[in-house]
Amino acid sequence: MQGRWSRVVRTPLGLTATALVVLVIALACLGPVLWGTGADAVNTDDILALPSGEHWAGTDNLGRDILLRSLVAARPSILLALAAIVISVVIGMLLGAAPFVLGRRTGRLVSAAVNIAVAFPGILLALFFAVVFGAGATGAVLAIGLSGAPAFARLTQTLVAGIAARDYVAAARIAGVGRFRVLFRHVLPNIAEPLVVNATIGAGGALLSFTGLSFLGLGVQSPSYDWGRLLYDGIGAIYVNAAAALAPGAAVLLAGLAFNLFGESVAKGLGIPVGFGLRAPATTRAAAVPEPAVHGEDAREPSDDVVLDVRDLEVTFPGPTGPVLLVRGVSFEVRRGEAVGVVGESGSGKSLTALAITRLVADHGRVDAARLDLLGHDLLAPDTAVRRRLLGTSLAMVFQDPMTSFNPTRRIGAQLAEVATHHQGKTRREAMARAVDRLAAVRIPDAEARARQYPHEFSGGMRQRAMIGMGLMGKPALIVADEPTTALDVTVQQQVLDLLAVIREADDVALVLISHDVTVVGEVCDRVLVMYAGRVVEDLPAAGLATAARHPYTRALVEAVPDMATDLTRPLATIPGRPVSPADAPPGCAYADRCPLADARCRAEDPPLVAAEGSGHRVACWHAGEPVRPTEDLVETVESL
Incomplete structure (x- = not known):
């Protein structure tokens, strides 16, 4: 400075x-x-004198x-x-x-x-x-x-x-x-x-x-x-x-x-913008979002090992022509020690779902759900000291960009220690000792010296590990990681993923991992939620992601990731078209315009998310499991016509 x-x-x-x-x-x-x-x-004697050498x-x-x-x-x-x-x-x-x-x-x-x-x-x-x-x-x-x-x-x-x-x-x-x-x-x-x-x-x-x-x-x-x-x-x-x-x-x-x-x-x-005294025109404020209808109570009681229970989650934001439903009807459970991955293209609602779970949706947005419970506590209830303590000690959030995960004006150790002093009643010395211990737990070398440094003195991977350490200052039951490896190189990515796996196994911590990389999710998670246009279109075991996926969108995501067996003489697989904007979602299935199996029913009726063959597998598609004709066959058919 x-x-x-x-x-x-x-x-x-x-x-x-x-x-x-x-x-x-x-x-x-x-x-x-x-x-x-x-x-x-x-x-x-010298009134109203003109300028002179004396005056x-x-x-x-x-x-x-x-x-x-x-x-x-x-x-x-x-x-x-x-x-x-x-x-x-x-x-x-x-x-x-x-x-x-x-x-x-x-x-x-x-x-x-x-x-x-x-x-x-x-x-x-x-x-x-x-x-x-x-x-x-x-x-x-x-x-x-x-x-x-x-x-x-x-x-x-x-x-x-x-x-x-x-x-x-x-x-x-x-x-x-x-x-x-x-x-x-x-x-x-x-x-x-x-x-x-x-x-x-x-x-x-x-x-x-x-x-x-x-x-x-x-x-x-x-x-x-x-x-x-x-x-x-x-x-x-x-x-x-x-x-x-x-x-x-x-x-x-x-x-x-x-x-x-x-x-x-x-x-x-x-390099600071000067704004004082500038008379900018008054901005037009967006209209308030009307109160959506409250869903009926879910009669099923959660199991003892359920850490996070989400039922009919909806997130609404004001739009130019009225409220826009960006997340619609998302339901899932996360149990102790379980890792659930959430995948989908940009704009599918993955991160917004995470923000809704952690109660970080912007003030002009509205979160509604039939149930949104963390360890049996209603996260939609009015803000209280008990709820703040619950979020501060039982929920950890790992953000996408490690550079903005910390306050640049405060030392790393002081930022971690704040959790212990605020929620656990520790003295400054005790809180700092806990912060050093947590930094060492996430494999940061020379943790005591590093705790006295500022965020800009850490590398990207160290900042991300320190962010995980902040979440471990309490005893989290759930870690929500929103694309935690996006800004890191592949070596550091693996280190961060290995660290999350070790923490999960050591303390039986549940994990919600949000990523656009289906390969990463398939390796780390037990179960995968595939999202498109703000809703879950398939929920399946991670082990069957490459072989048992039934929704055309899930299969297209998997095929779009090259592997060692990919034929380099042929073009890489892509998903045609662009993702649907939630504000312009068409009637019927939102994926219909990009789907090779779509028919008139797909464009008219939105398929529900229902259980498929076997337990633990849900899919929202009228043609679930049907084979997709290869692109070459489609081209030949068109040419013959």
């Missing part, structure tokens, strides 16, 4: 801006001390030196402007973080209020609040502070939304960490830089606005004075003594330029 800031200062613009800011701050600190007595000295900018109507008064006025002008920007920052942060803390409904009202306020020009808001609070320094500070808060709230809201989507925030929520703690420990530290940069630029704007209010008579009142008040006094004599207005005007220009240039140079050097 220190190196990044030093690079900013070494640039010509950064060095110039830094020097100007230091000069302005020094002037504010030392001005009253050095020139306070001379600035207040009244000399009736470089002349004197006012009481014979006081205008230049000295301009130098002394630096302190109140800058202090009042900084007070106003602090108010803007604090209120803006509160309003911007409200949607994250308060949830969807209340947060939506706050966002709507911010959108309305942002639509008004800042100067109009400042004048409105100045009239409300009355003339004077206090009223002007409040007016400038409140008028700048909406733009800062918009910036904060955007930054918070970006960080809230990161995996390490989701991991903290799975661990049962409260929203306020997540906000202060994981979100705000990661948006500190852009907030500071934009606040610096905002200080220049606040200074100009405060000067304007004082010039209009709504700010500092006589006998006190700031640059705006001096500008007001000097403008009356501008045709006689232009320096009376130019001196405070130049001071305002210099100070405002210093803050703005410094903020711009830091933003450019650090």
